Amino acid sequence: MVLNLQDIPRVKNIQKEDFIRQYFKPQKPVVIEHFTKDWPAYSKWNLDYMKTVAGHLTIPLYDDRPVDFKDGFNEPHTTMKMSAYIDLLKREPTRYRIFLWNALKAIPQLQKDFSFPDLGLRLMKDIPMLFFGGRNSYTFMHYDIDLANIFHFHFEGTKKIILFDQNQNNYLYKVPHSLITREDIDFANPDFEKWPLLAKANGYQTELNHGEMLYMPEGYWHYMQYITPGFSMSLRAMARNPKNFSKAIYNLFIMRNYDNAMRKLQGQKWIDWKNEQALVRTHKHL
DSSP states (O other), X not given: OOOEEEEOOEESOOOHHHXXXXXXXXXXXXXXXXXXXXXXXXXXXXXXXXXXXXXXXXXXXXXXXOOOTTSOTTOOSEEEEHHHHHHHHHHSOOOOEEEEEOHHHHOGGGGGGOOOOOSSSOBOTTOOEEEEEOTTOBOOSBOOTTOOEEEEEEXXXXXXXXXXXXXXXXXXXXXXXXXXXXXXXXXXXXXXXXXXXXXXXXXXXXXXXXXXXXXXXXXXXXXXXXXXXXXXXXXXXOOOSHHHHHHHHHIIIIIHHHHHHHHHHHTHHHHHHHHHHHHHHHHTTO
């Protein structure tokens, strides 16, 4: 048995009006294959170039260890010089990833290598984020705290992506008071005996290659696995759906602070309770 996933539609290029009508308004994902062809980044951005311009920087790294009560919200697991990290990526598989790194603030020259897309959405131009990963590293299935519209540009190598919309929450073993599903689910090869409701979830899949851009609509769950070492840049636009916008405000100012407070008060007991509730609440829908 495999997940119920349909391939994300692909286009070579798209006009703003068509993007709004066909994908933004119905909140459907799409891959635009040639979007970055005219950017300097298309020919310049690879791991060697990033090592040249950012090798001296100390960068935050994350891996796939389960959430621990001692970890703050999105706190890195370790740090490393960028030059050493890129050497590691090229040498061998590693679980260490760069996650939500505002590299363009640290390396202003990168801003000359791309332009902000005009697809009818107002982008938050001060927070372009970079993400790096080694071969077979992956992110847990999660959605972003602000439920933003995300434009995700991939550089070097190939990245496998699985998406679900928020309507699939009943089947994904969502952990309460957080933005993730159960971390012990392997979405690349799920165990349906252990996680039977996953069989009812309907999602999307694609493999993203160098220079391609994926549009992820508001609040979409995403699992990303680096087939080869590589990196991506995300640009985002605020959630426009009032329900999603209000949920984003709740996540940012209430949920996150409540979760951090409960970690301090109850420690690992709080994390264990949340994981158990993910199972209990989802299996109510069996």
